[in-house]
Amino acid sequence: MKQLIYKSSGFIIVLIYFIGVIIFGEAHPFSKFSMYNSFADYSYVFYFTDNENKMIKCTDLNTTGTNLAHMYTTICEKNNFEHGHGMESDSVLHEIGKQMLNITKINNLKYTHNNKKVKINRMYFYYEGKVIKCKKQEMYETIFK
């Protein structure tokens, strides 16, 4: 056993981690590091606005644009919503937006947007010919309290 450990010590963690990723997939501390493993021909960006339609910075709501995008994908996958390429119907977007705002809200109870209206919106970027187009859609609005 000692000989085996000593002989494999130069690569043992490589082996353990690789096997761990195969078995557990995306479960911390294992990861396939799948970010940017493909370049989709569309992209989504999510943002907040207030009752005057002015943008609320994500940092004001204790989150980030990246976090919202991950949240969107997680919610779609957990609810088996087909997503991507702007295919989501208004009702699906409404439901996802509702869940996204609920998650944002529970970690923000003590923050400055108490009793204020917060709306979550989506920007959908896609190609039309060689030109990048952007479609903005409202998803859901709620009052933070």
Add this chain to the structure above:
Amino acid sequence: MIPFLNKNSYSKIEWTMMKSSFSLIWLLSFLLVFSRYNYAPTPESIFKLLPGSFYLSYNAKIFLLSTNLLLIYFYIIEKHIWWSLLGLSLISLFTFSLEDSNSDFNRNTMITGIFFAQFFAYSIKKIYLDFDTEKYRIQFSVQLISISYTISAISKLNTSGLKWITDGLLMPLQIMKTNYFGFVNDGNIAHITNARLIINLLDKYSFGVMFILAFTLIIELFAVVSIINKKYAFVYGVLLVFMHIGIYLVLDVAIGGTYIPMLIFMVNPVFLFWITLKKIKNTCMMLIGY
């Protein structure tokens, strides 16, 4: 040329600087996660094993912070290091699982992984007293970092194949996305100006884009060669730093949980800074005749 690279072992000062800077990064990440999250609304990793809903109270946070500070102290002064690393590994696993459970995937895999890898080295030492922990507590960390990059390349090849390189021509959409992420975070219009600038540049040099992507894929795929020895780890670390700078300039993306541990354990910038200062001091002493 750089004498400390010629040895395949690590000095005590190198190790001290690595673990001090790593502890600092870990503590900052810990504070960031705990200041943000109290719940696990989208359970991931160990939170999938919890039966009910989860809430992290203020008192529990204070307890975890105190324990964490104590364990970091023991880790740095190297007392009860086996227990310290076990504790740090578990707290790190808990912390970043909580982060993931808020759909905040900051890819802090390496931080937890490095604590576990070092814990593994000390566990072998507990059984076999002649095991070279001075070398392997760092070499195991390098192994974990390098395999992570290689897995990232395998994931690209597995999902997109070699088309990943030509698909890079769709990158302007990702550039828009990542720069807009910056804009919705802080409201700074400079992110959007930057996106337009980069997209125009890429449009002119599409062959160059494919070349850079191919280069990135090769660097990532062969990152595992860093485990050969200390010199390989350093040279590869520098290559990876350039790759991350490129990603930051083009995509406005900097994944701290990935590049900072790599920088600490493969390049060790604090140590480099320290030996540079020492060299400058010695030169000055010589010049003034001491």
